[in-house]
Amino acid sequence: MTSTQRSSALLTDKYELTMLQASLADGSAHRQCAFEVFARRLNGERRYGVVAGTARVVRAIEDFVFTEEQLASLDFLDDVTLDYLRNYRFSGQVDGYAEGELYFPYSPILTIRGTFAECVILETVILSIMNSDSAVASAAARMVTAADGRPIIEMGSRRTHEYAAVSSSRAAYLAGFDATSNLEAAHRYGIPASGTAAHAWTLLHVNPDGSPNEEAAFRSQVESLGKGTVLLVDTYDIAKGVETAVKVAGPELGGVRIDSGDLGVLTRQVRQQLDDLGNTNTKIVVSSDLDEFTIAGLRGDPIDVFGVGTSVVNGSGVPTAGMVYKIVEVEGNPVAKRSRNKKSLGGVKRGFRMHRRTGTAVEEVVVPFDAVEPPAGSPSVTARELTRPLMRDGRRVEGLPTLEQSREHLAAQLVSLPWEGLALSRDEPALSTRFLGF
DSSP: TTTTTTOOTTTTTTTHHHHHHHHHHGGGGEEEEEEEEESSOOGOSOOEEOOOHHHHHHHHHTTTTHHHHHTTTTTTTTTHHHHHHHHHOOOEEEEEEEETTTTTOOOOEEEEEEEEHHHHHHHHHHHHHHHHHHHHHHHHHHHHHHHTTTOOOEOOOGGGGGHHHHHHHHHHTTTOEEEESSSHHHHHHHBBBBOOOOOOHHHHHHHHTTTTTTHHHHHHHHHHOOOSSEEOOSSSSSHHHHHHHHHHHGGOEEEEEOOOOOOHHHHHHHHHHHHTOOOOOOOEESSSSOOHHHHHHHTTTTOOOEEEEEEHTTTTGGGOOOOOEEEEETEEEEOOOOOOOSSSSSSSSSEEEEEEETTTEEEEEEEEEEEEOOSSSSSEEEEOOEEEEEEEEEETTTTTTOHHOOOOHHHHHHHHHHHHGGSSSSOSSSEEEEEOOO
């Protein structure tokens, strides 16, 4: 491993390495196995889930190599196991749903094939990425639907772990958000960055006697960022703030932001005030603890841009997608845990989505990995394969979709859902999953 290469190897749980050690001792480490990532249910009783983090999983598998410093910390392992890890490189196969695809209960989202030893130790890092990113993307997609075409800015960095903030920005952008406040996400993933000023900027500007000077704050911001900037008008009195903003920037003012209060009532008042002052092109941006439900409730109000923080980075109250990583095949033999409440189905699988000629999806069909395409059952229905190669012999396949392509793909898949599938209320999944050939 080079000094510049990242290592994801310790983003794992101890029991994966103790299982590895035991399997090396009894010879089972080299049995050919398949593991599957799937969700038994859609958390929060949502209608669909969004697959996110796939590209990050591929990168994490590539980076899953151990340094000598890391190995020295694993003093609970024997020399045989440490030597195995010293030379570890994943050499198996990974197939799965493309990033930006929709998933439903028991969709075979990812399939990892190789020896037991090389697959079992990837469990935690894969689930860490998929569960977090998919939870954020699923919530963000619902917010995009609620916004009904109006832009949304992700601004939740201060409400989560510093690196979770970056992956959350990426997942939200995948789901259709238009920009992020997080500069690391903008730098790493090419997401448009957005941001102007906080209340601290307005409060900073005071007169010699300590009284507020909102005009000075606005004037300085406009001089620095131009008249197209967005001025935060709710530090003191909103009506006075709007009046001062227009006085400073004139009709070319880009926007005003409101971050508190009854947003529906306030935005209607502010829109009327702006129009009366001649600022018909000045946009209204709102923030203040928005989620998909509040956004939907504001759909009829004169709001041009939404800013969402806490609710998007915490999955809008559903912080994990609830995905699991289970062994489903050993040396060609299907295996599955027997449990009434944690149903599993053995065997390696491929997923297909069945669509009417109109493009509307009607169900998900899962077949054995080596089976032929499932019959459509009707001349008016076609099958679209969801499972695709992601890694071959430990290397990523050529031509994996970019973040922009995945974003476009998700937008198209959301349109394919039956109309009730986009509802925000709790209910059954929009599509059922049917198994054939098991």
